[in-house]
Amino acid sequence: MNSIPTFSSMTPEAGLKKAMELSRPDIIAEISASNLKGRGGAGFPTGVKWNFAASAHADRKYIVCNADEGEPGTFKDRVILQEYADLVFEGMTIAAKAVGAKEGILFLRGEYTYLRPHLEAVLQRRREAKLLGPEVLGAVFPFDIRIFMGAGAYICGEETALIECIEGFRGEPRNRPPFPVNTGFLGRPSVVNNVETLAWAACILQRGADWFKSHGTEKSTGIKIFSVSGDCEKPGIYEFPLGISVLELLKKVGGEHARAVQIGGASGLCVPASEFHRAIAFEDIPTGGSVIVFGPQRDMLEVLHNFLEFFVDESCGQCTPCRLGNRKLLEGVEMLQAGTCSMTYLRELCALGESMQLASKCGLGQSSPSAFLSVVKHFRDELMGRVTLPTHG
Amino acid sequence: MxxxxxxxxxxxxxxxxxxxxxxxxxxxxxxxxxxxxxxxxxxxxxxxxxxxxxxxxxxxxxxxxxxxxxxxxxxxxxxxxxxxxxxxxxxxxxxxxxxxxxxxxxxxxxTRKVRQARRHIVDLLLSDHYGDCYTCKRNNNCELQSLAQEYAVDFFRFGHPEKPRHTIDTSSYSVVRDLDKCVLCRRCVRTCIDLQEVGTIEVLGRGDQSHIKAFQDKPLGDVVCINCGQCINRCPTGALHAHDDTDEVWAAIDDPKKHVVIQTAPSPRAAIGECFGMPPGTPLTFQLNTALRRAGFDRVFDTNFSADLTIMEEGTELLFRLKKALLLREPAAFPQFTSCSPGWVKYLEHFYPEYIPNLSTAKSPQQMFGAVIKTYYAQKHGIDPKDIVTVALMPCSAKKFECNRPEMDASGFKDVDYGLTTRELARMIRESGIHLPDMPKSDFDQPFGTATGSGVIFGATGGVMEAALRTVLEVVTGKPVEALFENANIQPVRGFEGVRYVELPIDEVGPVPDLFKDHVPHWNFLKGQTLKVAVAHGTANAKKVMEDIKRGGQFSKCHFIEFMGCPGGCLGGGGQPIPTTPEIRKARAAAIYSEDADYQIRKSHENPDVMRIYNEFLTDGPCSHRSHELLHTHYVVRGKYIE
Structure with missing residues (x-):
């Protein structure tokens, strides 16, 4: 399933044309009214982000589209870029108009290099159609977009690491504050938005904030694109309103017999069947769109091992809790698998996981223990069978 | 002015x-x-x-x-x-x-959360830190050790490496790296890239595979490293330390056939007290003399002597260059750069080799002294130079590289056999059972026993320039420098400002002193000239000045520029006690300048021991053929690229 109904139904460039008629504050007001929240998973209100960047004083500002879709089990941005690149670029142009940027950068995941010729062609076509260039739509508004290729590091999906990478440095998260909206690319205010967020921004300008708010919940408005994979009958790309329950989603994709679902990718939550009633929304289970279904035969320790191996490899290595903590959690899983992990040590590892969540420098280390902690919490019985119990007599 | x-x-x-x-x-x-x-x-x-x-x-x-x-x-x-x-x-x-x-x-x-997180961080660091404290150079002066104590680590919660994973890199004459002790705080990387702007080391690899490496994973001895040792001074653990020469020095001391002499530089004397629990800025110069004799050194000399000698040679070189340019109207390389700091010298050889002609050919005080000891001193005292072992106490790790430069053998032997850092010497003194601050005071040995304040201030940034100016201004104007600067304190070149620039108009000139009569007919060519000088410390500041010179800016019009490889000059050197911070550098500088003020003789050209060597040994005067053989050197075009 590779088409996204709502995106397909949009009139090309209607959002941009609307934005050109509006003043900068009005564009931001529309986005703010829609309560659009970052679709990359963090859920930061887009209108607030744009407003910060718009009110920052600087000689130059940048719009950066985060297409470093690296979260395991996420592939919706790839489809959006393949099928609806114009909508994304339209969203970037609207954002540029809103904050006063002249340059946009699409940070494209290294693994998506094959998309580049297509995207360059789209950009060229937009330049020819005066949708990009020195005078966008004939107005005194210069804006152009270039593509920057990532080199395959998961951490570069973190917005400040992404900016470091574009600046030519090792992709590693910065200290926050300051935030990119004030001190971003080359020290200038920069809006970093996910591919999907920008596409929705274009839709919102076209159809209005009220249309967007008519979907979803009060705190999580609108529609979300999901990448569904794993043990289900119909994996693929879906669009659902936010607030959908896990069970409802599973029914649509033919995965209702799952024992657990990983929502939000490797760094997300592992939701057991007993909690399938919970809602996928920023106020309950937040997500960047990745849904991985685990069928009844899955060994949760094996799942965990896989995730932690990923984090050990993908941690940038900068901060202590993430660099070494993930290694210790992985070793802990291996001890659990071998039945050599004591109860005391398991408790210590859970405490370590909490310390990592609290003390890591960026979202990677802060969220990487989530899967470990939720598996230990929800699949205790399964783990208990493998821990070493004290022997008596 | x-x-x-x-x-x-x-x-x-x-x-x-x-x-x-x-x-x-x-x-x-x-x-x-x-x-x-x-x-x-x-x-x-x-x-x-x-x-x-x-x-x-x-x-x-x-x-x-x-x-x-x-x-x-x-x-x-x-x-x-x-x-x-x-x-x-x-x-x-x-x-x-x-x-x-x-x-x-x-x-x-x-709070509980905070304490738990900190303890976990220490536990994690220890789980990745191989090596035990007994055998570590930083035992009792290690930030990781202190943290473990502070957070009451009572066992290795998350394990402890049983085997080393890296080989110790001993390829450099100056800096030894033991990655098994590295905690990836990256202070060395920030020091090298940002503070010094050299960029020898970087983080390679990701996650728990990340580690600090030099270019292409090559050993430190094979890459563009200036040996300044600033990374050592900022390493919280024993992952970086200076190449240890103490065993070799002990062996020489223990060998009855060897005549072991040590020269001590002013900066270590102002700092070594820190290794014995004294507050920074406690000068222990004369206590150190006693301690060194008790430890077994045969003679204790003052590097100030050769600092004064350096001023004579380097100052004369400057006057000769000025004569060449202004009197003879021949091309001469200006500005002249100082060459006392081996970190700076190697920096220039790597990054600005096209400016090697600007570098003073005068050796550093350490190397001059070595050459003088194995020739003049050996002759005077009837000692076979092959039996002399010259040791230098320096605040510097680059001095270890410098004394091993193959061209440093003017005496027919290795001019300086071993360069010891302040930290190494403190260990030797401790090993001798001596508590340095308790030592009675004693003087330096003859025939180099008289020192001047000019030699002392070599230890602080701007000191070489001030010493040179005290001599050059007097030699040229014939008037005491006190007439221009109160108490001969040339304040404009002092301080910690990264780059300082000073103009000194020469309104009048005096008669040519005897020492220079054979070479200079008169000083008239300097009359009405404005001497432009500058001072830069730390290679990041040196880079600013060099880039300005390349562009033909303000600094390209200078006549003489003092460059020091380390922030603060020698007193902040890579061989100094750890920690070294801006406050500590200030305290050490205060000690150095107060020592200068206490000297009877403040100017290099008034040092009677220096005058004697020109009367007895280097009879053709400064920058003559003989002095060129012994006291001057040449440099190597290294470039930024390595094979």
């Missing part, structure tokens, strides 16, 4: 923005808004200038927040996370070193 130096060159610094943005933003916001902000730390109200970090704010009320990756000389990194604190209303803990206070917040520095 002097003008405030407006040098503010926009040279792109190489440290990642992640590590710089913090400081910039904090400063910018503080400047933009100004004013103060009130916050509470552990319930105590604090008022600090806007943009102050939580760490700095906590210091003002005596709340201790532990640090590891933080260093007052370096930009903020916020990577070790040991300084994590709780800020009310924030989901995660915040790094106190990296969090600028811009709003009234409530900070808690030792």
């Amino acid at each position: 002097s003008n405030p130096n407006p040098l503010d060159l926009d040279i792109a610094r190489r440290a990642p923005t992640s590590q710089r943005a913090q400081t910039i933003a904090a400063t910018a916001s503080a400047q933009a808004i100004g004013g103060h902000v009130s916050l509470t730390i552990d319930g105590q109200p604090v008022k600090v200038p806007l943009g102050t970090t939580i760490l700095e704010a906590a210091k003002t009320i005596g709340a201790h927040i532990p640090t590891l990756c933080h260093h007052p000389d370096l930009c903020v990194a916020g990577v070790c996370r040991i300084c994590s604190v709780e800020v009310e209303g924030m989901r995660t803990l915040q790094a106190a070193c990296a969090f600028p206070v811009t709003a009234p917040i409530h900070v808690h520095t030792h």
